[in-house]
Amino acid sequence: MGKAAPDIDVLLVGGGHNGLVCAAYLARAGLKVTVLERRGVVGGAAVTEQFHPGFRNSVASYTVSLLQPKVIEDLGLHRHGLRIVLRKRNNFLPLPVESGGGYLLTGGGRTAEEVAKFSPRDAAALPAYEARLDAIADVLRALALQPPPNVTDGGWWKALPELLRGARLGRRLHALDETLRQELLDLFTISAAEYLDRWFESAPLKALFGFDGIVGNYASPYAPGSAYVLLHHVFGEVNGVKGAWGHAIGGMGAITQAMARSAAEAGVEIRVDAGVRQVLVEGGRAVGVATAAGEVLRARAVVANVNPRLLYQRLLPADAVPPATRERMANWRCGSGTFRMNVALSRLPDFGVLPGPGEHLTAGLILAPSLEYMD
Numbered sequence: 001m002g003k004a005a006p007d008i009d010v011l012l013v014g015g016g017h018n019g020l021v022c023a024a025y026l027a028r029a030g031l032k033v034t035v036l037e038r039r040g041v042v043g044g045a046a047v048t049e050q051f052h053p054g055f056r057n058s059v060a061s062y063t064v065s066l067l068q069p070k071v072i073e074d075l076g077l078h079r080h081g082l083r084i085v086l087r088k089r090n091n092f093l094p095l096p097v098e099s100g101g102g103y104l105l106t107g108g109g110r111t112a113e114e115v116a117k118f119s120p121r122d123a124a125a126l127p128a129y130e131a132r133l134d135a136i137a138d139v140l141r142a143l144a145l146q147p148p149p150n151v152t153d154g155g156w157w158k159a160l161p162e163l164l165r166g167a168r169l170g171r172r173l174h175a176l177d178e179t180l181r182q183e184l185l186d187l188f189t190i191s192a193a194e195y196l197d198r199w200f201e202s203a204p205l206k207a208l209f210g211f212d213g214i215v216g217n218y219a220s221p222y223a224p225g226s227a228y229v230l231l232h233h234v235f236g237e238v239n240g241v242k243g244a245w246g247h248a249i250g251g252m253g254a255i256t257q258a259m260a261r262s263a264a265e266a267g268v269e270i271r272v273d274a275g276v277r278q279v280l281v282e283g284g285r286a287v288g289v290a291t292a293a294g295e296v297l298r299a300r301a302v303v304a305n306v307n308p309r310l311l312y313q314r315l316l317p318a319d320a321v322p323p324a325t326r327e328r329m330a331n332w333r334c335g336s337g338t339f340r341m342n343v344a345l346s347r348l349p350d351f352g353v354l355p356g357p358g359e360h361l362t363a364g365l366i367l368a369p370s371l372e373y374m375d
Contacts, residue, residue: 016044
């Protein structure tokens with residue numbers, strides 16, 4: 001007698017924001033989906049928690065721009081309570097005395113005026129710099145909503161349509177003029193420092209933009225390829241404003257709680273305190289999971305919303321992972337160049353270069369006067 005068909009279509013391991021979005025879309029397509037989250041709250045790195053008595057904060061990720069407007073609309077996140085507001089100012093760079101003192105404060109329609117304090121030439125170059133990055137980002141925004149071509153799954157009759165679709169995606173990139181295509185190639189290959197040197201001369205401005213090239217990136221601003229992260233930071237949008245960054249009212253956890261409500265409304269079962277010990281594999285395909293509590297759940301498909309190294313080295317049986325993949329995962333660098341520290345303050349900080357309260361305290365704070373300092 002064969003095994004009974006599982007009553008779960010998709011088991012999703014991990015309840016981070018990507019997993020919740022995936023679960024919601026699958027459920028909206030008519031599938032029965034169960035999400036298993038190890039912690040007592042969903043959200044992954046997008047959570048709001050009390051880190052000290054009386055103080056709540058976004059304890060990991062902290063600002064939003066790359067949340068797709070299509071996802072917000074499709075999942076009805078505003079209807080489920082999500083509200084995002086634009087930052088009043090973008091970034092605040094106070095400079096030490098040995099670097100000349102003063103400060104650079106961007107955003108609020110005064111960026112060019114602020115930059116001109118250090119270099120009129122750089123202030124004049126800003127519009128062209130922003131326009132070029134935005135022109136490239138527009139094409140990549142469209143490509144981001146398309147699945148990459150899959151030319152390895154099945155025979156040539158399956159690969160051919162995928163190749164044709166890949167060609168159509170390529171035409172979108174080819175529609176950029178020749179200088180923008182070259183610039184896109186450069187952004188993927190050169191360092192943030194080299195790219196910024198092409199445009200600007202003042203150390204404070206290069207430091208301010210250079211920070212965008214290293215935040216969350218395990219690399220120096222002089223590392224080849226770090227220029228791409230500059231593009232990544234103008235890739236998103238908030239409330240229809242391209243390249244903008246904002247804050248979710250209620251912290252980043254407000255985003256994932258809205259996602260969880262949307263997923264539950266679509267029929268997704270979300271289990272917290274439900275860690276997964278192993279992904280079960282039979283006949284070369286994932287058929288379910290064994291939980292840390294000893295429960296076995298079977299499904300027609302398993303989706304992993306976890307670190308790839310965790311998936312391939314701990315959750316999958318060793319004999320289910322090809323040796324080349326095991327070796328690749330063992331050598332894959334997935335450490336972090338970033339740490340997060342949440343501090344409960346008795347009062348707002350007071351900066352000598354710009355004393356007292358003000359909009360600069362709503363901005364991102366960068367304590368690095370130059371690219372050399374960051375390096």
